[in-house]
Amino acid sequence: MNILELTIKKASEDLRNKKYTSFDLCAECVKNIDEKNKELNAILEVFPDWKEQALRADDMLKNRNDNPLCGIPIVIKDNILFLGHKASAGSKILENYVATYSATVIQKLIEVGAVILARANMDEFAMGSSTENSAFGVVKNPFDISRVPGGSSGGSAVSVASGMCLGALGTDTGGSIRQPASFCGVVGFKSSYGFTSRYGAIAMGNSLDQIGPIAKTAEDAQIIQNCIGGFDSSDATSFSNFEKIKKSEIKKIGVPWNEIRKDGIDKQVLENFEEGIQKLEKKGFEIIPIEMPKMVYSLAVYYILMPAEVSTNLSRFDGVRYGMRLEGENLFDVYTKTRAEGFGSETRRRVILGTYVLSHGYFDAYYRKALLVRDAIGEEFNNIFKKVDAVATPTSPVPAFKIGEKSSDPVSMYLSDIFTVPANIAGLPAISVFCGKNDEGLPLGFHLTAKFGQDDSVFDFAKKFEKEN
Amino acid sequence: MNKKDIESLANLARIRLTEEEKEKYAKDIEAVLAYVDKIKEVAVEDKNSDIGAVFNVFRDDTPREINTEEVEKIKNQFPEREGDFLKAKSIL
Numbered sequence: 328m329n330i331l332e333l334t335i336k337k338a339s340e341d342l343r344n345k346k347y348t349s350f351d352l353c354a355e356c357v358k359n360i361d362e363k364n365k366e367l368n369a370i371l372e373v374f375p376d377w378k379e380q381a382l383r384a385d386d387m388l389k390n391r392n393d394n395p396l397c398g399i400p401i402v403i404k405d406n407i408l409f410l411g412h413k414a415s416a417g418s419k420i421l422e423n424y425v426a427t428y429s430a431t432v433i434q435k436l437i438e439v440g441a442v443i444l445a446r447a448n449m450d451e452f453a454m455g456s457s458t459e460n461s462a463f464g465v466v467k468n469p470f471d472i473s474r475v476p477g478g479s480s481g482g483s484a485v486s487v488a489s490g491m492c493l494g495a496l497g498t499d500t501g502g503s504i505r506q507p508a509s510f511c512g513v514v515g516f517k518s519s520y521g522f523t524s525r526y527g528a529i530a531m532g533n534s535l536d537q538i539g540p541i542a543k544t545a546e547d548a549q550i551i552q553n554c555i556g557g558f559d560s561s562d563a564t565s566f567s568n569f570e571k572i573k574k575s576e577i578k579k580i581g582v583p584w585n586e587i588r589k590d591g592i593d594k595q596v597l598e599n600f601e602e603g604i605q606k607l608e609k610k611g612f613e614i615i616p617i618e619m620p621k622m623v624y625s626l627a628v629y630y631i632l633m634p635a636e637v638s639t640n641l642s643r644f645d646g647v648r649y650g651m652r653l654e655g656e657n658l659f660d661v662y663t664k665t666r667a668e669g670f671g672s673e674t675r676r677r678v679i680l681g682t683y684v685l686s687h688g689y690f691d692a693y694y695r696k697a698l699l700v701r702d703a704i705g706e707e708f709n710n711i712f713k714k715v716d717a718v719a720t721p722t723s724p725v726p727a728f729k730i731g732e733k734s735s736d737p738v739s740m741y742l743s744d745i746f747t748v749p750a751n752i753a754g755l756p757a758i759s760v761f762c763g764k765n766d767e768g769l770p771l772g773f774h775l776t777a778k779f780g781q782d783d784s785v786f787d788f789a790k791k792f793e794k795e796n
Numbered sequence: 797m798n799k800k801d802i803e804s805l806a807n808l809a810r811i812r813l814t815e816e817e818k819e820k821y822a823k824d825i826e827a828v829l830a831y832v833d834k835i836k837e838v839a840v841e842d843k844n845s846d847i848g849a850v851f852n853v854f855r856d857d858t859p860r861e862i863n864t865e866e867v868e869k870i871k872n873q874f875p876e877r878e879g880d881f882l883k884a885k886s887i888l
Contacts, residue, residue: 425872427870565850567850649875679802679825
């Protein structure tokens with residue numbers, strides 16, 4: 328059995344045709360982890376109870392469980408809680424933290440018999456675009472180990488791309504599922520805000536975060552999304568008004584050429600995207616050039632709102648109730664020492680930046696203004712969606728970059744998310760699909776953002792797009 | 797943004813920084829602020845910001861049964877524990 332060539336769809340059929348058991352399938356993935364992880368560093372831990380989980384799934388299969396995820400090995404990002412299992416969010420401050428409850432998405436996966444095989448390395452607290460910021464070491468891109476896998480869900484994307492599992496969960500705050508998916512040649516999806524429960528995901532930017540799938544094909548990603556999505560009363564931002572949403576097929580695709588053809592874009596990324604657009608045209612999609620002058624401000628808005636939310640969210644890690652604690656002379660000393668030792672450099676930088684934009688005298692100029700621009704960007708999308716059904720861009724303006732290349736220049740690192748951030752700012756569903764490789768053999772991604780609630784249509788589009796390639 | 801600004805922010809954020817870090821962060825944050833300052837170019841109407849698709853979600857404030865096993869799991873995560881209590885430094 329070759330995991331690299333196996334989809335969830337196919338494995339699910341094979342399991343029912345008794346070609347192999349879930350136990351065999353999971354064991355093969357664990358074998359691949361053993362062989363490849365030393366080099367790639369994608370997996371932090373294979374969960375000690377994977378065998379029991381697989382045997383339970385085999386029992387469920389014998390009893391004719393008909394969910395396509397039954398018996399399928401899934402890797403989860405290290406910031407998603409799984410009761411009784413470690414969840415460290417890639418941080419030293421939570422290195423030995425054991426989850427005291429399971430995230431809703433995990434409960435749903437277990438209910439259908441999926442095997443939660445392992446936890447994946449990630450940028451600390453999901454802060455990063457390269458998975459170089461993990462307290463547990465840099466993750467490598469399987470297509471070229473001198474390059475980053477993207478981030479922050481780099482470990483999840485690599486685990487799918489290198490045959491360590493059949494599907495993975497990531498979290499996406501500004502592109503953290505879609506950008507690594509594109510760098511690793513797999514599919515990554517972020518749902519409309521509120522469509523996937525955040526209960527049990529270690530929060531980074533609550534108004535932006537969504538849990539979502541990474542898989543080899545759009546169909547596989549949809550199988551996972553169908554399981555994990557839906558209303559959850561444990562998440563106060565969960566969306567429930569599904570009857571109000573009318574599915575509409577994506578036919579007209581807007582392309583903001585002015586925003587794409589800018590200095591920062593890699594020549595081959597642009598050519599690859601143009602080819603992708605031509606293929607869609609041949610397939611009968613209507614391609615409409617659009618102008619979205621406000622969309623480009625998304626990244627600036629993001630780097631105000633996100634650190635603000637980060638600084639408040641991470642205040643809970645203070646060495647008092649759980650996680651790391653360093654002793655000090657007084658309580659203040661315990662706080663400052665623990666947070667200095669426990670948080671990595673990028674995390675501390677963002678907490679301080681967030682503290683700044685929320686502080687008296689700067690709040691109006693930064694935080695409040697960013698909220699207003701966020702609304703304006705949402706409005707621009709709404710107006711554009713009167714003319715087109717979706718907006719297409721490359722997933723990232725650059726292919727996977729070299730390890731260390733951007734770590735000394737935060738702004739240039741942040742710019743690799745320029746096309747993925749708008750979907751988080753406006754709360755829209757978006758996907759990255761594989762769109763071929765550049766001359767160096769590095770995968771490139773095609774990115775599509777659609778109207779709020781058109782999550783299923785995004786998958787329909789992605790499946791058609793894959794047929795084109 | 798200078799070293800002193802970073803010091804006072806780090807103090808507010810309860811993070812101890814080394815001298816070297818203070819200088820580095822002043823430079824880094826300066827660069828990020830130079831980038832995000834772009835939002836000043838956008839003309840927007842000053843109004844109450846719109847909220848997302850879901851808002852004002854309330855639930856009844858009723859106590860929930862929680863079993864001792866669950867409670868024990870939470871207590872096991874305390875950095876320091878004395879019996880059923882979480883041990884921490886005094887505030888004053």
